[in-house]
Amino acid sequence: xxxxxxxxxxxxPAGLAAALAAREEGAQRVAILERDFRLGGILEQCIHTxxxxxxxxxxxxxxxxxxxxxxxxxxSDIEVFLNTMVLRIxxxxxxxxxxxxxxxxxLRTKAVVLAMGCREKTRFQIRLPGTRPAGVFTAGAAxxxxxxxxxxxxxxxxxxxxxxxxxxxxxxxxxxGAHVAAxxxxxxxxxxxxxxxxxxxxxxxxxxxxxxxxxxxxxLDRVDGVTVARVDEKMRxxxxxxxxxxxxxxxCSVGLIPENELSLQCGVTLDPVTRGPVVDSxxxxxxxxIFACGNVVHxxxxxxxxxxxxxxxxxxxxxxxxxxxxxxxxxAMRPGENVRYLxxxxxxxxxxxxxxxxxxYFRVAAPGRNMRVTAQTGDEQLLSVKRPPVRWKRRRWTSGxxxxxxxxxxxxx
Numbered sequence: 001x002x003x004x005x006x007x008x009x010x011x012x013p014a015g016l017a018a019a020l021a022a023r024e025e026g027a028q029r030v031a032i033l034e035r036d037f038r039l040g041g042i043l044e045q046c047i048h049t050x051x052x053x054x055x056x057x058x059x060x061x062x063x064x065x066x067x068x069x070x071x072x073x074x075x076s077d078i079e080v081f082l083n084t085m086v087l088r089i090x091x092x093x094x095x096x097x098x099x100x101x102x103x104x105x106x107l108r109t110k111a112v113v114l115a116m117g118c119r120e121k122t123r124f125q126i127r128l129p130g131t132r133p134a135g136v137f138t139a140g141a142a143x144x145x146x147x148x149x150x151x152x153x154x155x156x157x158x159x160x161x162x163x164x165x166x167x168x169x170x171x172x173x174x175x176x177g178a179h180v181a182a183x184x185x186x187x188x189x190x191x192x193x194x195x196x197x198x199x200x201x202x203x204x205x206x207x208x209x210x211x212x213x214x215x216x217x218x219x220l221d222r223v224d225g226v227t228v229a230r231v232d233e234k235m236r237x238x239x240x241x242x243x244x245x246x247x248x249x250x251x252c253s254v255g256l257i258p259e260n261e262l263s264l265q266c267g268v269t270l271d272p273v274t275r276g277p278v279v280d281s282x283x284x285x286x287x288x289x290i291f292a293c294g295n296v297v298h299x300x301x302x303x304x305x306x307x308x309x310x311x312x313x314x315x316x317x318x319x320x321x322x323x324x325x326x327x328x329x330x331x332a333m334r335p336g337e338n339v340r341y342l343x344x345x346x347x348x349x350x351x352x353x354x355x356x357x358x359x360x361y362f363r364v365a366a367p368g369r370n371m372r373v374t375a376q377t378g379d380e381q382l383l384s385v386k387r388p389p390v391r392w393k394r395r396r397w398t399s400g401x402x403x404x405x406x407x408x409x410x411x412x413x
Contacts, residue, residue, distance in 0.1 A: 003108045004029040004079075005321040006314070007096055009086050009262065010115035012041020013303050014294025014310040016069035018113045019078050021314030027321050031079040031107065033086055033098055039073070040066045041117060042140070043303065045147045048168055050195075054304035065303060081105070089266040091287045110321035113313050114268075114277065114285075114292040116259040118299055120165075123217075126254050128160070130217030130226075139165040139253040146172060154249025158226050159183045160214050164192035164301065166253025171200035180206045181245050184228055186213040186235060189367050191253075193301060214250070215242065223248050256299045266290065273341040274298040280330060281344045281358050282351035283313035284320070291317045298343050298361065308359060316351055326350035336374070338365045 005027040008019045011034030023030045038044070043051070046062030053059055056068070073080065081100065088097040089112060096107045120138040137145075137153060143165065145151040155178050159166045162185040170180045183201060188211045190197055201208055209228065215237050216227040225246040229237035258276040260268075268277045269286035276297040277285040284291050293313035294306040319325035331347040343361045352358060364371075375382040 001106050001108060002031075004031045005109065006030045006111045006113065006317045007107055007109040008032045008113040008115055008314070009089075009096070010034065010041070010117060010294075010296070011036065011039040011080070011082075012115065012117050012294070013043055013066055013069065014117065014296070014306050015041070015113070015115035016066065016073055017307045017310035018115055018291075018293055018314035018317070020069065020072055020076070021311040022111075022113070022318040022321075023076055023078055025315045025318035027111075027318035029079075031081060031109075032073070033081045033084045033096070033107075035083070035085045037083055039070050039080065039082075045140075045144045046168075047147050048172070051303050054302065055307050062303075086262060089262055089290070091266045091290060094266075094289050110289065111317040112290045113310075113317050114263060114290065114296050115294050115310065115313075116262065116296045118256040118258045118295040121252070121255045121257060123250075123252050126252070128214060128217065128252070131219055133217070133219035133221060133223050135219070135223035135249045136217065137249070137251050139163070139169045139251045142249075142251050143169055143172070146176065152176060152178070154178060154247075156181060156247040157249045157251060158214070158228075158245055158247045159251045159253060161185060161253035161255070162187075162191040162197070162208065162210075163253040163255065164196050166251060167192050167196040167200040169251055169253070170206050171204055174204050174206065178249075180204075181247055182207050182209055182228070184209045184212045184214055186211070186231055213237065217250060223250055226250060256295065258296045258299065260296060263292070263296070268292075271298075271341060271345065274343065276343075278346075279344045280346040280348040280351070281312075282316035282325065282348050283309060283344065284316060284348075289320055291320075298341070300361075305361065312351075333360070335362065338368075338371075339363070340365050 006022040008015045011032050015032055019030050019032050043062035043066040049059050049061050051060045051062055051065040084098050084100045086098045093108055094112050098105045120140050123136055142153045145153050157173055157178050157180045159170055162183055170183055174180055212228055212230050214226045215229045218225045225244055227242050227244055230241035232238055263277050271278050277292040279285055279292055283293050291313045293310040300306045316325055329349045333342050335342050340363045374384045
């Protein structure tokens with residue numbers, strides 16, 4: 001039996017930032033539990049640049065970004081458990097049971113931070129029909145094979161889904177000598193960042209098919225082609241629009257799911273839209289003493305946003321462990337028109353930053369032009385801000401206001 005003030009589950013960018021923030025806030029005994037053989041999480045395989053523009057004010061690759069946090073952890077007295085799988089969290093302790101090579105740990109703690117990240121959807125989760133040949137990968141698995149294990153996964157490639165990882169892999173495979181025949185997206189708009197479309201698809205002449213999907217995978221031992229069809233407004237294939245694309249590899253970039261088996265096991269309430277824990281502005285879940293941050297709460301587009309959330313979670317977890325996180329009032333927030341979800345779901349008045357501002361993250365239901373972001377409580381409008389054209393599904397807005405949030409079409413040009 002070991003005792004800690006704060007235990008962070010996950011050694012990726014979220015877990016590293018949360019652990020450092022907890023230690024700097026005053027928690028004396030902080031531990032990181034990581035199931036991989038090294039720290040860094042997903043960023044170890046993201047060798048492209050584009051990280052750190054907000055947090056560090058400079059453009060870094062994934063390994064460069066996370067190395068800065070790893071170095072700070074090594075210089076601190078934070079205890080790191082590698083090759084360690086967490087089996088169970090007892091929320092009453094709270095107590096964490098974890099197993100490593102031939103040894104079972106029982107770790108008692110005052111606060112837990114969940115930072116397990118997310119996983120990719122597979123072809124079977126989207127019910128992609130066809131045979132089951134070799135050559136079908138998730139985009140992240142292909143990225144790890146190429147960037148970490150130096151393995152070429154294919155020569156003629158079709159990518160299903162226009163998520164950021166899929167577009168980045170389109171560029172990566174082109175640079176490695178493969179030919180990317182198409183990126184196929186079922187929605188009528190891009191699923192990833194516009195900058196990735198420009199840098200990864202347009203700059204390399206890779207065609208993007210919007211409002212299309214793969215209706216069948218062909219091949220026995222190895223993929224030899226796919227059938228692609230246009231879809232209508234209800235996402236159903238249009239009869240007679242099918243065409244065949246020969247390929248030997250299919251990459252699926254069709255979404256991410258927060259890794260929340262442990263959250264469910266310890267009784268944390270999950271948001272049905274984000275599939276992550278419901279949190280307040282202290283990043284505390286419905287279970288007192290259990291906090292969450294990063295992609296385990298909701299899928300972020302930028303690691304800089306993950307870091308901002310994780311720093312808040314680590315600071316508040318340390319304050320909870322030391323008994324200085326008060327029990328102030330809370331204000332529930334709910335999404336309004338054209339807003340899918342809000343994170344955090346509740347404003348906590350005793351966990352406001354010194355400047356009194358709270359960062360609220362949300363996704364709109366559909367992109368559009370002449371958008372206006374409004375916040376209101378009851379019939380009183382707290383804020384109304386006209387936004388530029390919403391080309392991507394995420395917008396980040398910082399304000400001290402609270403209440404009901406809505407992104408609606410503005411009547412003005």
